[in-house]
Amino acid sequence: MFNKIRGLLKFSTVAAVVMLVSTVKAQSPASYINPFIGASSSASAAGIYHGLGKTFPGAATPYGMVQVSPNTITGGDNGSGYSYEHKSIKGFAFTQMSGIGWFGDMGNFLVMPTAGTLRTSAGTLVNPEGGYRSAYLKSSEKASAGYYSVLLTDHYIKAEMTAAPHSGMLRFTFPQNKQSRIQVDLARRVGGTSTLQYVKVVNANTIEGWMKCTPDGGGWGNGDGHADYTVYFYAQFSKPLKNFGIWSADIPDGQSRKREDVESAKYQDMVAHSSILKGVKEKQGKHLGFFTDFETKDNEQVILKSGISYVSIAGAKNNLLTELKDWNFEAAHQRAVNLWNQALTKVSIEGGTPEEKTVFYTAMYHTMIDPRIINDVDGKYWGGDGKTHQNANFKKRTIFSGWDVFRSQMPLQTIINPSLVNDMINSLVTLADEKNKNYLERWELLNAYSGCMFGNPAVSVITDAYAKGIRNFNVPEAYALSVGSVEKFGNGDVGYTPGSNSIALTLEYAYTEWCVSQMAKWLNHPADVTKYAARSQDYHNIFDKEKGWFRPKDKDRNWVVWPDSGRLTQWYGTFETNPYQQGWFVPHDVDGMVKLMGGKEKVIADLNNLFAKTPENMMWNDYYNQANEPVHHVPFLYNRLGMPWLTQKWTREICRRAYKNGVEGLVGNEDVGQMSAWYVLAAAGLHPVCPGDTRQEITSPVFNKITFKLDGKYAVGKSFTIVAKNNSAKNVYIQSAKLNGKPYNKCHIDFKDVTAGGVLELTMAPEPNKDWGIN
Template structure:
């Protein structure tokens, strides 16, 4: 492999730093545990369902995973109940059997999903080489499990596999994970690992080697030919390297290998077919083989167990090399102390979750808040090894000494709430993400930024130029520890390659969504240009930011898609609420509010503030009480997430206060169905964290933060001294309750304050915002 070096400024945390971090986290964790710790409120089952039946739409529910992980960790040790379909997390709570426990998972996504690699399952009896089918029609190593025994918390998961009477427990460190299996007394106990398994398809080539009496190592190559992200259309192409140690010596072990013909297609439909399953079920079992490469491999080890004997497996993961996986494991998990690893994971979570703490509210509201905060800390995850090495977009190994290399940038979702939240409580992560995207473009020799990045893939998923929004927002807020000239060049390249251009609109089936979102990110480039003193560019892109006007039809009084020649497309009777009419995953009524860069201009075009407010009221009032997927305010999907805060911009802030409280109450619950739509890599949860705290932006790239009604009596946001002057920013709501949702008056740092917004610099400076609440609107405050 070719190695290159990348350096910008600060030093990357190394082994000594990690040890200090663990010690500090344990110390903080012990202090917090004297009270009820933040991590103790986390319920990883919130949103852990892909059920389309319960959601009432093909998008399903939250699609989170319940397994063990650490803040932004590379490893997620989690149960997998399903391989295929639009089930990106690999798990759905209503399903009653488990295929196994994988070391990598995605969170809250659709589009077939990916990862779910290194699938481990403890078994007994006959050796099966396939998972089998959920309905039992095809037998395999899959096991039913007792839902009553299933437990999940921050850094831990367990369940009883009833087919084998084996208790499975798992915990995690940032780059490694540990499984503990409690076996009954029997002579044919087994641990087996399906090396081919992948959530959205299959890995296409695997390698395994027995290193010594307790250790195996190897890799799984995952290419688009094997499906995965977007069933291959997401272009995910990565290799997972592993180094795994067993607590019980390898004496009776082997490999299974399936003979997959060269001309067989290997995407999801094919690998889930009866023909393919039959071929894998007929795998050749090679006892005692110590090294093997093949297209569909698995590894097993068999042993006798006494009653309640515990056998452990610990695994390091790397996307760089086997040596990297070994180093990751040896750095983080040096012994077989499962409970100690678990305690460290909990301490890491308590340390991370302490960045936003709340007082007041109900137990359910605290559970929802801290679990939401937890879900915002899954991605963008670390993808560099403990020594700083990472696999670049050029297929070469690089080493970063200036930032943590991160992956899984769900741009179209997270630019709205997730990344703005991180600019407050974790600005270093935002800096990492910008660096990761900018250096990736350089490694792949692209002149634009990726919309939805997964393990170096330029997937092109969704629309717009969300990375441009993140960069503009970061720069405006003083988060600038990246190559600014290169970030600006790539931002310009993005909007020129994907944009409305001088034509002023984008035609076609998604005309409205494209035109409106491109107009916004053109405006973002204009803001960057303005901040960088590029006057001509500012004028050019700021003017392009007004392109939203070009798809508004005054005759219809709303937005209307155009064809490529600029002619209006046919107007159906239900045009305003017709799903996919000129829009993506929405309708014109939902997408039409997306003019965050010019709310005043939008309202003028819509007939003035009063008419716009009346239309907004209709939009919210027609949403169902449960806030599930619908044609009006559809909180289940991202295009409307800024809309409740538009009232602040229109001179009716009490309505922002009313509706954000309603959404927090109706769309978020402490239950498996507690997220009304896909979690979308932190976005759905970040919206709650911000809104429940009393703040949320309308327009990332603009430093204005809208004030709304906090759910809690007190919220403390801890700031990063490397990026902010203050230590904390505290929002206190006096006389706060479910009925007292309206702001009567406010004080900022002890002085009367009559604006319904703050500037980001007010937050970064530290201090306090005090709100006095009441049960009736004060229509004179904040105007």
């Protein structure tokens, strides 16, 4: 016991030194990253079943294919596989999703260091001693750019991890033990299980194989998201494989393997009683795991590194041998840090408090997890037709959380990573061709047309990109797919969409039909201009003048009964919102919306009420709900209403109240970068109301100086800088502005003026100047 305590104290001392060094080196952007921000799915803490940020704290690289992260849970609405408040860890997986619900997916190739008796089931949070999961010392848990570490206290094993774009490395520090172990659960998958696996011992230090994940095994939407992919791996151990084996659970034919089945005690009992096949070098089965036992000296370090591929074992091997050629953990970690520092230079800031800097750079970090690359280092990728493809013109990307990210995340990338936007559009357009579809997927995951959420967000992204001169994709095909999308999912000739989500669908469809009308105009399709411009006005058809607000209709054009709580009623014609929140979504025709709602004064009073009744902590609520995307453009509507000082006031308030440096630092799901992208843009002082329109709204920056680094392939200028003179927590109001030294009296700026480069200088004060920016 004394040796265990001594090791524990030694670990804590080292951790303290690491923290001190990290503080000293706080000048680098990557040193501000706190991956624990948002890393909880707690519904009780959030006050709503959606939970908090649902991010993961593990090691990643910018838009990398691999994320090596702790996993605490497989079941429930825990999309990242981790939640900070959980008391035990079940292992460290090589693939994770960030900030999503719907039961999640990935969490593949789960590695766990153990000792003593081999256990083949992970056990549960309630009964951790029933499996291979371990309790851990919370104070030992550390996360930073490209790094995570923790002390597992069941056997006093220190776990460290880092990542490269297509591969990852785990370093375990063991105590003295005659039966230490590393085991790999090949069946594990967030939200369900892998349905078929294969593993082979290649040589004294290497294993290879694959895990097939089908909708029958749950996963994305518990199978309803149609995720169907195979993860290939090529893994090497620093300690020779001398005493190894495979475990195999006897899963009966016909056994259902959805999320709830895999979570059941009956299923887990089958896994717990798996056959132990010692010395077996090759096996295919329905529920496999691999283990290697070895004797360790005190503080002996053992490393496992693996390449991952969605194409082939050969691809996984090449990925590993290209990126992690040796066993130098510190060097691999430093390369990851360097990648983050390089990526974060896309936006640099000056001023602000240390907490604000941490929030900002971590927000940047979270916008750079997805859409991740999915091609191997040689450019090969697995296509929607199940075949291997290779295209030198773009990087194949995946995880397009369309309904979320079209609002802020993709507009942010048009400024700082326009090539990524091209990649994403190319990935979606070629995917439609590979799957023989005439429409674009709204929420893509690993080539799946998942059908998650609604609207036609890819149409928005394509229109916004084209409007901004980002056009390195097959424009005619992208346009044809956009038309196909709004025809398949749109208000059509009926002029509205009936049903339980009538308001949400009608408004979002009207917006994306406006997007198509814009594309038609630019591409000279006059008949389509007329057709889709007319359909973009369909929002009028669900506005009830008697109630003074949008109201759902049934299929017979009758109003759905108005509830007692009126437009504050959650799910009344909406999705995850209420009509008061969803009803502001007419971004393409704000003037028309204002007229319909009764004029400027009435609308301003209504907006004031929306914000005034929002709770101080901005957690999930019935008024301005920053935790959910439909309202993310709303604070900027004041700019359109001739009261820009209220946009300035409320964006600063949201930045202050809804974003914190802590586990509960995000008031809602991160949603694959959207929540953080909103902060990055708003804190920088720019945000669109309507993607597809090049107008960018100007608001009050959190920082004294923000510089966007521009891409010379897409921009004339090298950088665009926003300077906020006399800026402070009290001086939130813009008094005057200059653009490149000349007086500027608009509360908005065109995208072309941003990419032209230059300096927008704002002078700040504690009281609003109601004469600035109203023209």
